[in-house]
Amino acid sequence: MEVVASSAAFSDSVLKNKQISAKVQAIDTDIVCTAFADKTFIIVTQLGKIGGLILVTKDNVVGDCKEPTFSVRVLLGKDDAVHCVIARRIAAVTGLEKPVLVALALKDTSVATARELEELVRTCSVW
């Protein structure tokens, strides 16, 4: 995992952005995180495109429940389990106080890639 460039974008008072480019399992990967007031938006792309959009929200549970539950909804793109799991793991990095919209365009969906992506998103903290 080699970080090539990272930059913090401008109007931090309106929107907080963080961007990072890195090689994940030898594939160029771009990550952009934006903190909106009601959502966190994370783009993870190895194709340079938006690809699929997945919305991850924390469920409201009444009563005692130690383990939180999450809803994963595919807004755009192929509805397959692997992408949902990766989006869910990336979203979990933010702590999920707000819903997280994840844009995923991956060339490789192996476990090793998922782990590295998680670590990269952690370094891109805007939440």
Added chain:
Amino acid sequence: MACPPTVSLHSFSEKLLDKHVHFQIYCLKDSCLIWIGHDPAVMKNLSVAMPNPRLSACPVATSHLMGDFDDTTSTALAERLSKKTKQQVFVSSNLPLDYMQVPLVEQCIMKKLGKIFLQATSD
């Protein structure tokens, strides 16, 4: 018209009809995502439009992905911008419905996109 291969962010603010409007454009490969809103910056709506040059009867296909389905501003903007740029365009418009403001917003975005594309081709 082509964007640089990696994601580039372009944020700017304009005063339209005495109101501050914030814009953020995520420029990706052959596509872009445009967020428009006020303070506080929320992302409620999201629409996508795709040009279809082979089907002249339906030049642009649109879809509302998220938010209030009654608010068609995002969908309409995405459709027009996609037609103009011949790219996939995502729009998240979070302004209160104002028919006077929409054309000005569109003008601002096209002006900025023109500059971005021009810069991309000269690089």
